[in-house]
Amino acid sequence: MLHINDxxxxxxxRLLFEEATVAIPAGHKVGLVGRNGAGxxxxxxxxxxxxxxxxxxxxxxxxxxxxxxxQEAPGGPQSLLNTVLQSHAELTDLNAEAETATDPxxxxxxxxxxxxxxxxxxxxxxxxxxxxxxxxxxxxxxxCSSYSGGWRMRVALACVLFNEPDLLLxxxxxxxxxxxxxxxxxxxxxxxxxxxxxxxxxxDLLNKAVSHIVHLExxxxxxxxxxxxxxxxxxxxxxxxxxxxxxKQEAEKRHIEAFVxxxxxxxxxxxxxxxxIKALERMRxxxxxxxxxxxxxxxxxxxxxxxxxxxLEETSVGYEAEKPVLTKLDLRIDMDDRIALLxxxxxxxxxxxxxxxxxxxxxxxxxxxxRKLEIGYFAQHQLDELMPKASPFNHLAKLMPDAIEAKVxxxxxxFGFGVDKADRPVESLSGGEKARLMFAIATFKKPxxxxxxxxxxxxxxxxxxxxxxxxxxxxxxxxxxxxxxxxVNACADRLWLVENGDVGRFDGDLDDYRRHLLALRAxxxxxxxxxxxxxxxxxARQSAAEARKRLAPFKRAxxxxxxAVEKLEKEKVKVEQRLADPSLYEEQKPEATQLxxxxxxxxxxxxxxxxxxxxxxxxxxxxxxxxxAANE
Numbered sequence: 164m165l166h167i168n169d170x171x172x173x174x175x176x177r178l179l180f181e182e183a184t185v186a187i188p189a190g191h192k193v194g195l196v197g198r199n200g201a202g203x204x205x206x207x208x209x210x211x212x213x214x215x216x217x218x219x220x221x222x223x224x225x226x227x228x229x230x231x232x233x234q235e236a237p238g239g240p241q242s243l244l245n246t247v248l249q250s251h252a253e254l255t256d257l258n259a260e261a262e263t264a265t266d267p268x269x270x271x272x273x274x275x276x277x278x279x280x281x282x283x284x285x286x287x288x289x290x291x292x293x294x295x296x297x298x299x300x301x302x303x304x305x306x307c308s309s310y311s312g313g314w315r316m317r318v319a320l321a322c323v324l325f326n327e328p329d330l331l332l333x334x335x336x337x338x339x340x341x342x343x344x345x346x347x348x349x350x351x352x353x354x355x356x357x358x359x360x361x362x363x364x365x366x367d368l369l370n371k372a373v374s375h376i377v378h379l380e381x382x383x384x385x386x387x388x389x390x391x392x393x394x395x396x397x398x399x400x401x402x403x404x405x406x407x408x409x410x411k412q413e414a415e416k417r418h419i420e421a422f423v424x425x426x427x428x429x430x431x432x433x434x435x436x437x438x439x440i441k442a443l444e445r446m447r448x449x450x451x452x453x454x455x456x457x458x459x460x461x462x463x464x465x466x467x468x469x470x471x472x473x474x475l476e477e478t479s480v481g482y483e484a485e486k487p488v489l490t491k492l493d494l495r496i497d498m499d500d501r502i503a504l505l506x507x508x509x510x511x512x513x514x515x516x517x518x519x520x521x522x523x524x525x526x527x528x529x530x531x532x533x534r535k536l537e538i539g540y541f542a543q544h545q546l547d548e549l550m551p552k553a554s555p556f557n558h559l560a561k562l563m564p565d566a567i568e569a570k571v572x573x574x575x576x577x578f579g580f581g582v583d584k585a586d587r588p589v590e591s592l593s594g595g596e597k598a599r600l601m602f603a604i605a606t607f608k609k610p611x612x613x614x615x616x617x618x619x620x621x622x623x624x625x626x627x628x629x630x631x632x633x634x635x636x637x638x639x640x641x642x643x644x645x646x647x648x649x650x651v652n653a654c655a656d657r658l659w660l661v662e663n664g665d666v667g668r669f670d671g672d673l674d675d676y677r678r679h680l681l682a683l684r685a686x687x688x689x690x691x692x693x694x695x696x697x698x699x700x701x702x703a704r705q706s707a708a709e710a711r712k713r714l715a716p717f718k719r720a721x722x723x724x725x726x727a728v729e730k731l732e733k734e735k736v737k738v739e740q741r742l743a744d745p746s747l748y749e750e751q752k753p754e755a756t757q758l759x760x761x762x763x764x765x766x767x768x769x770x771x772x773x774x775x776x777x778x779x780x781x782x783x784x785x786x787x788x789x790x791x792a793a794n795e
Contacts, residue, residue: 164189164227164330164358165210167384170219172205179205181382182219187375189224189329192352192359194369194391197379199595199623203362206379207231207332210360223330230328232336236315237307243318244303247289250322254282285325292321295347296340297507313339314508324351333361337368338620341508342646346677348372364624366391367648391624458579458626460602460633463609468533470497472612472640473519478528480518487526488514490664496640498611499726503643503651505669505676506661512644513542515666516614519642539610543617546597551590555580555600558589562607578603594621611639619647648673657722670718717787724780731773738766 165187172180179202187193195203208214209221211231223229237246249255254277261273281288293303296317307318316339323331337345345368352359352372360377363369369376369391376387376394387394473496481487488511496502496519504512517523518530520540549558560571575585578599589597598621606613613634619627631653634641645651651658652673660669660676669676742762 164191164224165360166222167206167210168220168222170209170216170221172202172209172214172216174205178382180216180384183379183382183384184219185377185384185386187358187360187377189358190356191375192355192373193361193375193377194373195360195362195377195379196364196369196391196394196624198625199593199621201379203379204334207334207360207362210330210332227329228326229330229332230323230326231332232316232319232323232334236312236319237322238310238315240306240308242304243293243298243307243310243321244286244289246307246318247293247321247325248285251280251285251326254280254285258282289321289325292324292351293318295351296321296344297509317344327355327357329357331355331357331359331361333359333363335362335364337363337365337646340646342505342648342651342676343507343680345646345648346680364619364622364627365647365649366624366627458599459629460599461577462602462606462613462633462637465537465609465611465639466535467638468498468535468611470499471495472498472533472536474529474531476529476531478518478530479526480514480523481526482514482523488664489518489661489666491528492666494659494666496612496642497726498640499730500640500642501634501654501656502641503645503655503658504661504666505658510661511664511666512661513616515661516540516542516616516642516644519612520614533611536612537608537610539605539608539613541601541605541613541615541618543620545601546594546621549589549597549600552588554586554588555592555603556585558600559603559607562604575603595623595626598622612642613637613639614642616644617646618643619645619650668715668718670714714787714790717783717790720783721780721787724776724783727776728773728780731769731776735766735769735773738762738769742766 167183167185169182169184170180171178171182195206197203205214209216210223211229237250239246241249257273257277257280261270261277264270264273277283290300290303294300298317307315310318320333320336320339323333336348340348345365349368349372352361352368359373361368361373371390373390374388376389376391378385378387378394378398387397389397473494475492475494478492479487479490480492481489492515504515506512514523518525520538522540555575556571559575560566560568563571563574572582572585579596580599580603584592584596589600592600598618602618618630622630627647627650631650634654641654643651643655658669658671658673658676659666669679671679742759
């Protein structure tokens with residue numbers, strides 16, 4: 164299907180591809196991965212013939228139709244459904260010709276071809292794709308121009324998927340999808356009958372939707388079988404083998420050099436020495452694969468506060484001159500919470516985040532916050548609020564008016580802005596670099612609550628792993644809105660569902676949530692089939708909601724007990740690490756001895772409280788199990 168042969172390409176003095184070669188057979192689903200700036204999007208442009216390589220060639224199978232999402236999103240007066248249907252040029256032309264054709268033979272040809280391309284099911288397929296990407300029946304009838312750019316990009320994606328090209332090129336399609344849309348796209352791509360090449364940093368999508376990974380690194384394209392996790396394992400093994408071969412070659416080289424140095428001037432050994440010198444000259448060095456350094460995220464340590472940080476009581480929130488988006492919220496957030504928000508775009512996740520971040524005021528009810536609470540807020544739209552002509556140094560210096568220049572630069576350095584980037588205008592920074600600057604600004608005041616709305620959109624896989632590490636090391640509360648399931652699974656210990664104007668605890672994990680979505684869609688299909696089945700579905704959903712409500716107090720008790728155990732275990736580890744510090748015993752002073760005794764007493768007290776907490780936890784778990792059994 165696609166053959167890339169020995170291509171070389173530069174941008175300025177930077178070499179992106181150097182005699183790179185790879186072949187993608189028809190029907191393969193391939194993920195193209197590599198660091199930000201490596202040249203992945205440039206490669207897609209070369210495949211589309213928008214630019215050409217300096218040398219080498221890229222060949223796509225003849226007659227193959229290539230599809231991609233363009234830069235311009237559709238925005239005309241047509242409805243979404245008609246926009247998708249009209250994007251299929253052949254279908255549109257044939258339907259138009261069928262209305263005016265008079266030649267019986269041509270009419271027969273038209274209808275045969277319409278049958279071949281599935282014209283009878285076209286509207287249903289278009290509606291199904293739009294539904295999967297988050298547009299219900301009512302939304303599909305609205306004009307394209309009434310939607311924002313992000314939503315219109317979903318329509319552009321729907322158009323490409325509806326056309327079913329032989330070679331489907333996708334460049335970070337999940338950046339404008341929510342979690343529900345990503346889950347649907349994953350399923351769609353798995354069953355897509357043609358070839359797919361997708362640029363993505365979404366680890367879960369690359370594990371579940373593709374069968375091969377092509378890695379772009381150091382100007383070369385290397386193909387691996389399997390998803391992203393398998394690619395990482397295989398690459399790590401390859402690196403280890405390369406390092407072992409390199410070490411063996413270096414040892415052999417040192418041995419030969421020692422022989423030459425010792426015997427090159429001895430007549431009896433001169434011939435052998437010359438032979439070894441030639442062997443050294445012929446020895447091609449083995450390239451050492453060195454992993455590029457990923458700059459870590461360094462979130463400052465917040466001052467601890469007593470829980471709760473925030474309490475909502477019968478709170479409603481929305482926008483001026485509109486009815487509330489969310490109503491009667493009764494929730495609390497504690498210092499050690501790690502919460503991820505679930506729910507389709509438009510349900511109110513960002514509205515809820517803005518309420519907590521003090522970007523929106525409650526319409527009704529109460530919102531109480533800890534007096535000293537600082538909140539860090541990261542949202543994608545804030546990237547557009549950065550001053551394009553100003554540098555990262557200018558942005559941070561504004562927050563540190565009394566600080567010396569060295570201190571400002573040190574703070575920037577902890578987020579990856581060295582001398583080469585700290586003074587560049589923001590407009591010249593990559594999306595990932597802008598995101599790092601926003602993190603530096605959002606965490607500047609050492610917040611006890613960090614709210615992150617789609618924080619990974621511009622980060623590559625390694626930077627996402629660095630962000631996960633930073634969140635898990637962070638001592639404050641975290642509220643996440645993200646379509647990146649790997650991030651949610653790695654960082655969140657509870658899920659809240661934003662749905663039907665409410666925010667409530669979701670009992671289960673992301674796999675349970677997938678099943679929840681499937682059940683909802685099955686219910687929607689049932690409603691279209693008839694009122695009797697729809698009533699049954701509605702009753703089942705109501706019954707499930709009532710069961711969750713009955714179980715909620717027991718689950719909260721389990722969560723509270725589990726949190727207490729985790730807190731005590733962390734305290735125990737800290738004290739044990741302090742007692743294991745050799746420097747503590749080097750001082751023979753009385754105060755050092757007293758410190759050791761105090762730490763031992765503290766450890767004993769923690770162990771005693773931990774036993775009680777574990778007993779309370781098991782009791783709560785037993786009560787929950789009994790309640791579940793009673794509900795069944």
